Amino acid sequence: MWQTPGTMTNRNPNRYDEMIYRRCGRSGLRLPAISIGCWHNFGDAGTDARHTTDETAFHNNAKEILFTAFDLGITHFDLANNYGPAPGAAETRVGRILREDLAAYRDELIISSKAGYLMWPGPYGEWGSRKYMLASLDQSLQRLGLDYVDIFYSHRPDPDTPLEETLGALDQAVRSGKAIYAGISSYDATMTREVMRICREERLARPIIHQPSYSMLNRSIENGLTDAAEQDGLGIIAFCPLAQGLLTGKYLSDIPTDSRAASEAGFLNADAVTAEKRQCLNQLNDLAAKREQSLAQMALAWVLRLPQVTSALIGASRADQVRENVAALTNLELSPEECGAIDAILATP
Numbered sequence: 076m077w078q079t080p081g082t083m084t085n086r087n088p089n090r091y092d093e094m095i096y097r098r099c100g101r102s103g104l105r106l107p108a109i110s111i112g113c114w115h116n117f118g119d120a121g122t123d124a125r126h127t128t129d130e131t132a133f134h135n136n137a138k139e140i141l142f143t144a145f146d147l148g149i150t151h152f153d154l155a156n157n158y159g160p161a162p163g164a165a166e167t168r169v170g171r172i173l174r175e176d177l178a179a180y181r182d183e184l185i186i187s188s189k190a191g192y193l194m195w196p197g198p199y200g201e202w203g204s205r206k207y208m209l210a211s212l213d214q215s216l217q218r219l220g221l222d223y224v225d226i227f228y229s230h231r232p233d234p235d236t237p238l239e240e241t242l243g244a245l246d247q248a249v250r251s252g253k254a255i256y257a258g259i260s261s262y263d264a265t266m267t268r269e270v271m272r273i274c275r276e277e278r279l280a281r282p283i284i285h286q287p288s289y290s291m292l293n294r295s296i297e298n299g300l301t302d303a304a305e306q307d308g309l310g311i312i313a314f315c316p317l318a319q320g321l322l323t324g325k326y327l328s329d330i331p332t333d334s335r336a337a338s339e340a341g342f343l344n345a346d347a348v349t350a351e352k353r354q355c356l357n358q359l360n361d362l363a364a365k366r367e368q369s370l371a372q373m374a375l376a377w378v379l380r381l382p383q384v385t386s387a388l389i390g391a392s393r394a395d396q397v398r399e400n401v402a403a404l405t406n407l408e409l410s411p412e413e414c415g416a417i418d419a420i421l422a423t424p
């Protein structure tokens with residue numbers, strides 16, 4: 076039995092036997108059906124009331140999350156320049172883990188990062204200009220201690236910068252060897268089609284992946300984005316498939332004091348966990364129990380039911396959450412009756 080946490084020599088030799096890998100659109104890249112996001116639990120110790128102030132304990136927990144993910148066949152670690160807190164701290168921490176513990180496995184890993192949100196003061200510190208995008212990528216590589224990232228995203232569309240410029244920056248990143256693939260995140264269907272048109276006509280490196288928010292509680296990508304992705308050969312990796320924890324079963328009876336809603340960290344707050352929402356969650360949980368799954372496992376199976384979705388991007392504060400989420404892959408089949416029951420529950424006012 077391998078050990079977790081531990082050094083790089085203790086990794087599970089059978090890590091690829093059970094994981095499902097899906098081709099990312101029409102590219103040659105395959106991603107695990109479950110990817111790990113390094114957003115909330117990889118920054119500075121003590122910056123969130125839910126986290127320990129003990130740096131050693133915090134770092135060991137982050138390391139155990141990544142080791143467990145890798146041992147289960149999760150090869151994709153997703154980051155962004157602003158992930159923390161503080162901004163940049165997650166890349167620094169993951170970079171340390173890669174350097175100290177996983178360096179020998181670099182060619183087995185997909186490391187992604189993004190640029191688009193505020194990182195430094197002044198007019199060149201956010202959005203989508205070539206200046207910002209390429210400077211941010213250089214900073215990300217320095218924090219990660221890497222020569223390249225596997226995927227570099229435009230994290231959000233810039234309303235004031237021409238798409239040609241942002242896409243030109245992604246193209247330059249790929250052609251320079253600082254990124255292998257380009258991606259986009261949070262672009263709507265119309266803009267996604269425009270992105271792909273520009274790349275074809277200007278012969279720019281085409282994004283192979285789109286990262287939108289998608290879950291049972293947020294179905295906006297079904298309004299044209301999945302069609303656009305399929306038409307242009309983009310894979311979709313869904314972030315927040317568990318709706319910031321709402322679909323984990325944590326909020327079925329109350330709001331735990333150590334939860335994200337209680338601490339109001341991120342985008343989920345206590346006001347979102349209404350009695351009506353809790354009733355809906357309990358009905359979904361009952362349906363999941365009939366499938367012999369947790370609510371989180373059924374929610375992941377539901378996201379992965381779409382052929383356009385390459386991967387579901389999970390967050391985790393503990394290694395056991397990674398194990399639970401990966402176990403969803405043992406039962407991905409949803410019958411038409413089950414999908415209809417889920418739709419009926421979600422349609423309830």
